[in-house]
Amino acid sequence: MESQFRTRVKICCISSLDEAKLALRYGADALGLVGRMPSGPGVVADEIAAQVVRATPPPLATFMLTSEDNVADIVAHQQRVGANTIQLVDAVPTDTYAQLRDQLPAVKLVQVIHVLDERNVDEALKAVADGVDALLLDSGNPNLAVKLLGGTGRVHNWQVSRQIVEQSSVPVFLAGGLNPENVRQAIDVVQPFGLDICSGVRTDGQLDKRKLEAFMKVVLG
Numbered sequence: 052m053e054s055q056f057r058t059r060v061k062i063c064c065i066s067s068l069d070e071a072k073l074a075l076r077y078g079a080d081a082l083g084l085v086g087r088m089p090s091g092p093g094v095v096a097d098e099i100a101a102q103v104v105r106a107t108p109p110p111l112a113t114f115m116l117t118s119e120d121n122v123a124d125i126v127a128h129q130q131r132v133g134a135n136t137i138q139l140v141d142a143v144p145t146d147t148y149a150q151l152r153d154q155l156p157a158v159k160l161v162q163v164i165h166v167l168d169e170r171n172v173d174e175a176l177k178a179v180a181d182g183v184d185a186l187l188l189d190s191g192n193p194n195l196a197v198k199l200l201g202g203t204g205r206v207h208n209w210q211v212s213r214q215i216v217e218q219s220s221v222p223v224f225l226a227g228g229l230n231p232e233n234v235r236q237a238i239d240v241v242q243p244f245g246l247d248i249c250s251g252v253r254t255d256g257q258l259d260k261r262k263l264e265a266f267m268k269v270v271l272g
């Protein structure tokens with residue numbers, strides 16, 4: 052069930068309970084907890100991620116970001132952290148979503164699509180047809196020798212993202228290089244269900260209250 056009532060916000064790269072509380076105080080709908088990655092600045096230990104999950108009240112969402120592509124490893128990761136949503140940041144074999152649903156029926160599945168060009172529209176629609184609950188369109192490049200799967204601080208081609216939003220039957224989050232200055236334009240151009248932000252609300256790696264407040268003010272009004 053999708054509502055366009057207001058744009059949802061996921062604050063990602065949460066690194067402590069204090070950051071989680073700050074994000075929730077300013078109106079975040081979801082928190083992102085980054086697991087082991089081939090590269091990127093936002094990784095948090097599973098123990099801290101689990102602490103944040105336990106402290107997050109309903110109806111807020113906790114997204115566990117995983118780069119695992121094997122069902123047993125993804126399930127083991129979810130069981131260590133306890134998040135109510137799994138964000139798959141890399142491509143997975145076609146039957147993965149069905150197997151995860153069998154083993155974790157209450158957990159929502161979000162597939163990341165790294166938007167490089169128009170070919171990603173078909174990739175996104177295939178993930179929808181295969182059964183994901185939502186898409187998250189990010190910057191990055193999974194084809195590099197050391198995969199770049201997120202946390203880049205860079206925007207991508209929003210026209211391609213808009214095409215995906217128009218054609219997707221599940222909610223779509225927009226990520227990649229968002230900040231208080233460009234988020235209004237991002238909403239107007241892409242019209243996503245939700246936004247995801249990591250580096251644009253941080254200073255020296257720490258969640259920055261002023262940037263967070265400025266970002267949320269633009270989104271929530």
Ligand SMILES: O=C(O)c1ccccc1NCC(=O)[C@H](O)[C@H](O)COP(=O)(O)O
Binds near residue numbers: 083090199200227
């Ligand atoms: O932050 C990381 O280290 C990271 C690495 C690999 C995949 C995802 C990662 N971060 C989480 C996210 O999904 C970010 O919120 C998203 O990529 C947007 O980041 P940014 O462009 O810095 O706002």
